Amino acid sequence: MSASSATAPRSASPPQPGEAILDVDHLHVAFQTPDGPVIAVEDVSLTVRKGEFLSIIGPSGCGKSTVFNVVGGLLTEHEGRVSVAGETIVGPHPSIGMVFQEESTFPWRTVIDNVAFPLELTGMPKAQRLERARHFIEMVGLQGFERRYPGELSGGMRQRVSLARTLASEPKILLMDEPFAALDEQTRLLLGDKVLQIQQELQQTTLLITHNITEAVQMSDRILVMTYRPGKAKRIVEIDLPRPRTSEIVGSEAFGRYVAQIWADLREEASRGLTDDETSRNRGSAS
Amino acid sequence: MSKASRGPNALAFAVGIGCLVVFLLVMEALIQFGFVNRFIIPPPSEVAMSFERVIVEEDILHRFLLTATECLTAGVMLTVFGVIGGVLLHRFKLLQQACETWIAAAASAPVVLMYPLFLVIFGRSAWTIIMIGFVAALPPVILKTLEGLSDTRRVLVNVGKSFNLTPMQSFWKILFPAALPTIFVGIRLGLIFALINIVGVEFLINFGGLGQLINELAERYDLAGTYAAICFVILVSVVFFMSLERIERWLRPAH
Structure with a gap:
């Protein structure tokens, strides 16, 4: 099933506002397992427009992270085409900045050195890159913590360091895989605010992978709902909530309607996932 | 701090x-x-009293420096070759599959018993002692380096990939610093193995250093002096461990 909402351009010219910048076309990923091949993602198509915030939501095991790895260029064995501004992705692409689900700061570097990491790779002079890094540290609200090591920070602060480090590489597309999954609900909502604020400030094209409906509705312009294994695009939901948004929007009636609508879609898939898990466990304990 | x-x-x-x-x-x-x-x-008080005698009469400074120099040489060699060995095993999976078990087995081999062979190869010189210390201490450094590199969290490697790092950049900027704490565990273990073997061979071949002094004092049945000399071996160990800790803190301050 295809959930593409715009026709992807094939030219390599710089994208215009509202123009498609990321195009996933009939993506199909299968893994070999001892029990035979498992289809993780089946025929998923989507288009992300410049400046848009698009979320992919689905139950555990629906292949969301596989899509993340393919778009990020970390997984290259797949069928279908993934392109950035018309250029096919064959590995990690400089236009895509990735924020990972797991804690990914470098523990041996201070906050400022972590954030300056991508700038260091470009050969930017030290004074200049530290200045730039400070700008992004301020953006994520970590001023005053520049000389701290990640081990001295909370989980939420470490995720902000990762976000600032990715933003410092000035990616055209910010790709995030459940970046707040390990955080408590309050921190998650407040960090969501921060991401929204940054996204609006930079007009940052963002693709968020999540299993959290509240998070997806709070931040997105559109949400792609995926089915349980094999992961297919079930539906795209347009989120017509006013911007700028903050976490206060979660109390609104319209927000609640969107959450209920997406949960109705997801519930069936999540139930299938649960049943599948139980069957596998029973089979495992019987053998 | x-x-x-x-x-x-x-x-x-x-x-x-x-x-x-x-x-x-x-x-x-x-x-x-x-x-x-x-x-x-002997009572600790007697051992304490014998320190002055051991220092004045037994040329302790020279012996201490000889043992420390042998230990330092073996330590530098095992760090260089051990870390390179671990990196090669990590880089070439076939090499790792072929050699890892043998190296692990070699870690528990009583290399010190092969001292006659080393005497034939290197003669009755400090190199025999250094080489026995080096060979005996090499396996833990190789294995710990391999472990440190292999256990680097996948997500850190993926961060490097997402920034389009070259394999060389990925090694120096991510793999190596991530593995450093484990590599240092290997070097510490290696130094323990090296010091034990170095003092042991000094004792056996009567060449010089603190091992020879312990042998001489034991043969004279000067137990207090023997224990005092053992305290100097411990001092060599303390000096090396403190230096290593400083180097590690300098290389990876956040550890």
Whole structure:
């Protein structure tokens, strides 16, 4: 099933506002397992427009992270085409900045050195890159913590360091895989605010992978709902909530309607996932 | 370092010294009251009294420096070759599959018993002692380097990939710093193995250094002097471990 909402351009010219910048076309990923091949993602198509915030939501095991790895260029064995501004992705692409689900700061570097990491790779002079890094540290609200090591920070602060480090590489597309999954609900909502604020400030094209409906509705312009294994695009939901948004929007009636609508879609898939898990466990304990 | 973190460190140091003093007092009492034979273990007070004699009469500074130099040479060699060996095993999976078990087995081999072979190859020189120390201590450094590199969290490697790092950049900027704490565990283990073997071979071939002094004092049945000389071996170990800790803190301050 295809959930593409715009026709992807094939030219390599710089994208215009509202123009498609990321195009996933009939993506199909299968893994070999001892029990035979498992289809993780089946025929998923989507288009992300410049400046848009698009979320992919689905139950555990629906292949969301596989899509993340393919778009990020970390997984290259797949069928279908993934392109950035018309250029096919064959590995990690400089236009895509990735924020990972797991804690990914470098523990041996201070906050400022972590954030300056991508700038260091470009050969930017030290004074200049530290200045730039400070700008992004301020953006994520970590001023005053520049000389701290990640081990001295909370989980939420470490995720902000990762976000600032990715933003410092000035990616055209910010790709995030459940970046707040390990955080408590309050921190998650407040960090969501921060991401929204940054996204609006930079007009940052963002693709968020999540299993959290509240998070997806709070931040997105559109949400792609995926089915349980094999992961297919079930539906795209347009989120017509006013911007700028903050976490206060979660109390609104319209927000609640969107959450209920997406949960109705997801519930069936999540139930299938649960049943599948139980069957596998029973089979495992019987053998 | 902040005052808050200095406090517990100073306390830990004081408790450590306190434990040592209590242990020595207990040993002194056990020996003085005849619960432990003083002809097997001399009282700590006698050992303390013998320090001056050992230092003045036994050319301790020269012996200390010889053992320390042999240990340093073996330490530098095992760090260089051990880390390179671990990196090669990590880089070439076939090599790792072929050799890892053998290297692990070699870690527990009593290399010191092969000293006649080393004597034939290197002659009755400091190199025989250094090479035995080096060969005996190499496996833990190789294995710990391999472990450190292999256990680097996948997500950190993926961060490097997402920034389009070259394999060389990925190694120096991510894999190596991530593996450093484990590599240092290997070097510490290696230094322990090296020091044991170096002093052991000095003892066996009567070439020089603290091992030879321990042998001579033991043959004279100067037990207090023997234990005093052993304290100098411990001092070599302490010097190396403190230096290593400083190097590690310099290389990876956040550890």
